[in-house]
Amino acid sequence: MNLGSIHSVKGKSVDGILVVESEVWEGSSKDQNCMDLTTVLPHAFGIVDEKFTGAALTAATNVFVGVTRARELLGLAMRKSTAEQVVDAAKAQGWKVVDLVAAAGFAADD
Numbered sequence: 001m002n003l004g005s006i007h008s009v010k011g012k013s014v015d016g017i018l019v020v021e022s023e024v025w026e027g028s029s030k031d032q033n034c035m036d037l038t039t040v041l042p043h044a045f046g047i048v049d050e051k052f053t054g055a056a057l058t059a060a061t062n063v064f065v066g067v068t069r070a071r072e073l074l075g076l077a078m079r080k081s082t083a084e085q086v087v088d089a090a091k092a093q094g095w096k097v098v099d100l101v102a103a104a105g106f107a108a109d110d
Contacts, residue, residue: 006066016073019066026055036063038082045089 009017021037036059042048043060052060067074080101087097 006062009069010065012069013071014069015071016075017066017070018075018077019063021076021078024055024059024062026058031055034059035078035082037076037078038085041076041078041086041090045086045093047086047089 006019019037021035024034024036024039026032032055034055039052039056039059040063043050043052067076080099083097090097
């Protein structure tokens with residue numbers, strides 16, 4: 001297994017990729033930072049229809065680069081509290097959604 005940043009796979013294809021949610025910072029004010037998958041996935045699943053600007057545009061660009069690299073398997077890892085906002089829309093569009101914490105038998109507060 002090779003680990004790297006999204007930027008390290010730009011222009012490459014890989015069999016599988018896991019995009020782990022991270023925070024995008026472009027400044028100190030609240031509108032200059034965001035959590036990338038929390039910001040992008042509602043757009044991707046048609047829940048939100050707004051233009052990306054600032055940190056959200058950077059997040060969208062990074063996520064696009066990451067998710068378009070995988071040939072066979074794409075995994076997206078994010079906080080359950082924010083994932084719940086997009087799960088129904090993702091399933092309706094044919095995505096397989098797996099709660100790995102629940103599947104491993106961990107309690108929500110472990």
